[in-house]
Amino acid sequence: MDSRGDSDAGVAEAPIPPATVRRLPSYLRALHGLAERGEERTRSAALAELSGVSPAQLRKDLSFLGSFGTRGVGYDVSELAQYITATLGIETEHRVAIFGIGDLGHALANYPGYSRRGFEVVALFDAAPEIIGTEVAGIVVHGRGDVARVLAEERVTLAVIATPASVAQAATDEAVEAGIRGILSFAPVSLQVPEHVDVRTIDVSSELQILAFHLQAGQIPTRVPGATAAGDTDRV
Amino acid sequence: MDSRGDSDAGVAEAPIPPATVRRLPSYLRALHGLAERGEERTRSAALAELSGVSPAQLRKDLSFLGSFGTRGVGYDVSELAQYITATLGIETEHRVAIFGIGDLGHALANYPGYSRRGFEVVALFDAAPEIIGTEVAGIVVHGRGDVARVLAEERVTLAVIATPASVAQAATDEAVEAGIRGILSFAPVSLQVPEHVDVRTIDVSSELQILAFHLQAGQIPTRVPGATAAGDTDRV
Numbered sequence: 001m002d003s004r005g006d007s008d009a010g011v012a013e014a015p016i017p018p019a020t021v022r023r024l025p026s027y028l029r030a031l032h033g034l035a036e037r038g039e040e041r042t043r044s045a046a047l048a049e050l051s052g053v054s055p056a057q058l059r060k061d062l063s064f065l066g067s068f069g070t071r072g073v074g075y076d077v078s079e080l081a082q083y084i085t086a087t088l089g090i091e092t093e094h095r096v097a098i099f100g101i102g103d104l105g106h107a108l109a110n111y112p113g114y115s116r117r118g119f120e121v122v123a124l125f126d127a128a129p130e131i132i133g134t135e136v137a138g139i140v141v142h143g144r145g146d147v148a149r150v151l152a153e154e155r156v157t158l159a160v161i162a163t164p165a166s167v168a169q170a171a172t173d174e175a176v177e178a179g180i181r182g183i184l185s186f187a188p189v190s191l192q193v194p195e196h197v198d199v200r201t202i203d204v205s206s207e208l209q210i211l212a213f214h215l216q217a218g219q220i221p222t223r224v225p226g227a228t229a230a231g232d233t234d235r236v
Numbered sequence: 237m238d239s240r241g242d243s244d245a246g247v248a249e250a251p252i253p254p255a256t257v258r259r260l261p262s263y264l265r266a267l268h269g270l271a272e273r274g275e276e277r278t279r280s281a282a283l284a285e286l287s288g289v290s291p292a293q294l295r296k297d298l299s300f301l302g303s304f305g306t307r308g309v310g311y312d313v314s315e316l317a318q319y320i321t322a323t324l325g326i327e328t329e330h331r332v333a334i335f336g337i338g339d340l341g342h343a344l345a346n347y348p349g350y351s352r353r354g355f356e357v358v359a360l361f362d363a364a365p366e367i368i369g370t371e372v373a374g375i376v377v378h379g380r381g382d383v384a385r386v387l388a389e390e391r392v393t394l395a396v397i398a399t400p401a402s403v404a405q406a407a408t409d410e411a412v413e414a415g416i417r418g419i420l421s422f423a424p425v426s427l428q429v430p431e432h433v434d435v436r437t438i439d440v441s442s443e444l445q446i447l448a449f450h451l452q453a454g455q456i457p458t459r460v461p462g463a464t465a466a467g468d469t470d471r472v
Binding site for chain 2: 021022024025026028029030033050051052087088089090094096102103104106107108110111113114117118119157158160165181182183184188189190198200202203204205206207208209210211212213214215216217
């Protein structure tokens, strides 16, 4: 992350730093919001505030994607949104499977914002006989024995693990065996996966513990000047 | 984060870098797992693997907390867990309120792992008349008009926003007005809060977009050698 000081900002061919990749979804979300309000152009100050980063951070991040914006004129909202969409690889929708259809799986299956953001939930799996065969968000829940077949048929590329911690590794193994290379896990355990598979973990208690640390320390985490929403600036 | 190169690793009085704070919950989780299996001592290689980081990263992070471990002997599991717990400020349980008791709020209220990790959910709020007065996870759901009173009575210190995006800012404002300084939000919007309030955002679609970028790029994100679970090493 900080080993690339030798590259020139603004050269689009340079690899995009992971920290920049993590902020691109925020920029895209802000741009979609502007587009919905009918705004065709925006300036870095406005877009930065909506995204919770400083204008300098925004400009630096966008410089990794290429040349955008004109001083005094700003950014074309739809052009920039389209470019970030292409950079993230979500021009074609990714098809998502959810493992574990408890309260959390229900919430994730019913979340309304996916399609606008490049995703479609197309497959649901659970181990409980009383849940298999039921419909959630219009999708039939399949059992564990159907994982490989359904993932292939539905051309799933990303899996979300919403199972209890005790079976998260088993669900992950099934997804990986079926060829899934991107996994988002809500289970508070460290999942073991082969080198070619990418796992991101959302752990609610860990996030609360980080907040607790800041409460105790009586300090707001380090962030760039001008950031509006604290905390998420250094990780989103 | 990288502006503190002048401080000596190993000096406990130095401020703990935010990236280290973000990894402490993983170490604590791994230590609790070891303790449950009856293990009294661990080595950095084993603890690092359970936490999804490299042994060098683990040793460096722990050096910020003070002096731990003996070469060839390793760490005392309960002593290290206790020290991380104190560092995070979760020796006394934090009392948590959840705003928005839909599927996600239900899932969060019923999550079994809080108390072991320093939290207790003690208050639930929703705006829907048919939900107010019902019990979820043994806790009565209160209406919006009761927020200030219930937060004070229950001595709540952290709020979780699980409402629809459209009312997330209003719920946040109510929590902040009642004195809450730490907020964990699941709403895919950038929340505006005063300087003294710390917000962390969990945005499922953003996490999926980051996975999609890595899938497309055919690359695993930069990580330290020896890390086992990819992806979460540079953000947890």
